[in-house]
Amino acid sequence: MRALMNLAIEPALRLFEVSTLVVINPSHQAVKRVLKVMADTPMGAIQIVRDRYPRSRSHQVLSCGPLAMAAY
Numbered sequence: 001m002r003a004l005m006n007l008a009i010e011p012a013l014r015l016f017e018v019s020t021l022v023v024i025n026p027s028h029q030a031v032k033r034v035l036k037v038m039a040d041t042p043m044g045a046i047q048i049v050r051d052r053y054p055r056s057r058s059h060q061v062l063s064c065g066p067l068a069m070a071a072y
Contacts, residue, residue, distance in 0.1 A: 012038035
């Protein structure tokens, strides 16, 4: 499993699934992605997605679970 993480923004204590629209070209075509993000709060998870995909829009946290759940 690969998950986004940025310890400079927040410690990785929970696993979030964040849905976002990522603009892929200058004509504003976008694709919907569901990303796994390790962070402490929902806003921290969204900030990590924005940091990784600066052209992303419409962020929504779909689920949250303890980090130990990621091993299963």
